[in-house]
Amino acid sequence: MALLLALAVAGCGGTKEGPESNDKRGAALDCLTNQEHLNARLAGPDSIQIDNARTGPRIKFFLTRGEAEAAQFQGTAEGTIQSGSALIYARHNGDDLLKQVESCVDNL
Numbered sequence: 001m002a003l004l005l006a007l008a009v010a011g012c013g014g015t016k017e018g019p020e021s022n023d024k025r026g027a028a029l030d031c032l033t034n035q036e037h038l039n040a041r042l043a044g045p046d047s048i049q050i051d052n053a054r055t056g057p058r059i060k061f062f063l064t065r066g067e068a069e070a071a072q073f074q075g076t077a078e079g080t081i082q083s084g085s086a087l088i089y090a091r092h093n094g095d096d097l098l099k100q101v102e103s104c105v106d107n108l
Helices: 002-015 024-035 065-073 095-105
Strands: 040-043 047-050 058-061 080-083 086-089
Touching: 024 040, 024 047, 024 058, 024 095, 065 080, 065 086, 080 095, 086 095
Parallel strands: none
Antiparallel strands: 040 047, 047 058, 058 086, 080 086
């Protein structure tokens, strides 16, 4: 009975918004918004979008560093900056903004 109750309670967590606590996006999003004061938001299941979706930097998170490297080698991530298991799509943004983004992603 206790097991069924635990499973039922665990299943009720579907209304929580935002990344799970073990999701690196959560730590990066917190840093981007609260420390760097950037307009950042979750974008899909694996990314963070900063400012405008057409021109602002986007960070895509992979499970491993090797998976991020593979995306670059396959040609699907041209113009990106790799930081651990994440790729930062710079999109012609200035060095100052990219330094802010990298400072949050590099420490994950």
